[in-house]
Amino acid sequence: MxxxxxxxxRRSCGGxxxxxxxxxxxxxxxxxxxxxxxxxxxxxxxxxxxxxxxxxxxxxxxxxxxxxxxxxxxxxxVYGTRTRxxxxxxxxxxxxxxxAFDQSYDVLAVDALRWIEENAGGEAAVAAFARDRMEAQAEAYRRAVEAADPETRTEALAKALTADGYAATARNAPVGEQLCQHHCPVAHVAERYPQLCEAETEVFSRLLGTHVQRLATIAHGDGVCTTFIPKAAHRSGDRSAGGSGRTSTTGGPARAAETTKAAGAARTAKAAKISSQASASTAGRNPA
Structure with a gap:
């Protein structure tokens, strides 16, 4: 933490x-x-x-x-001679x-990123900085996710984020899960430079092995940073050993060809049936 x-x-006013x-x-x-x-x-x-x-x-x-x-x-x-x-x-x-008192860290960070943007390569340089910063920060997240079962990886990521000050939780959604960050230590800076949020989203996607969607951010004025993770992220066997993300097919190319041929035959039979039904239903009708 x-x-x-x-x-x-400790500064919470609730108590x-x-x-x-x-x-x-x-x-x-x-x-x-x-x-x-x-x-x-x-x-x-x-x-x-x-x-x-x-x-x-x-x-x-x-x-x-x-x-x-x-x-x-x-x-x-005590400086000098110490008294009794x-x-x-x-x-x-x-x-x-x-x-607890006013600090200017956010102003300093924004000024630094503005200098990078104006003197070291524009928006691309800011994006590169954001990715590099997030990569270094994400090492602990990677260890937490890899140590968890596939079904609990979002929860493991939430716990790792909480340890870093993001007060994160994971909850079920109708077709997936939502990762909610109730606090963002860099929200004021990310309001000016959304590249920070984009880099974070990219890291989440890579760690969980699926495309994720950022639904809301504190930097944009929302109450919680919310990221949607589709259900497919936790489906066993949905990724090949090489990490390509493609669904493996048992039996190799020959089996895949047979499957494609069977599917084509089924579509042809269905089309023929529909055509036959249509012919029967119009038989004896007056075309006018």
């Missing part, structure tokens, strides 16, 4: 008590975290002085922030805590 996905899970929202506890807690962001690692006394709170109130908010993995306690670094006694504890933001 990626660091980003862990942070988002915030109503009394906490009503009394402004969350707002004050955010002020404590923001003060640490603005001033760096801080002691309880530092925070109390800056925010006009009692040290007991600051400690209570810090305990909650530590529990949510937003801040962590450290020993204060235990060094004071300071509280600093964790990586998850920093991610």
């Amino acid at each position: 990626t660091q980003q996905w862990r942070c988002e899970k 915030v008590p109503q009394e906490e929202l009503a009394t402004g506890e969350r707002s004050t807690r955010n002020r404590v975290a923001r003060s640490i962001l603005d001033h760096g690692p801080s002691t309880v006394a530092d925070l109390a002085g800056r925010l006009g709170l009692t040290q007991a109130a600051v400690r209570r908010h810090l305990d909650a922030l530590v529990s949510d993995d937003v801040v962590e306690a450290r020993q204060q670094r 006694g235990r060094p004071a504890r300071v509280f600093a933001l964790t990586d998850c805590g920093r991610d």
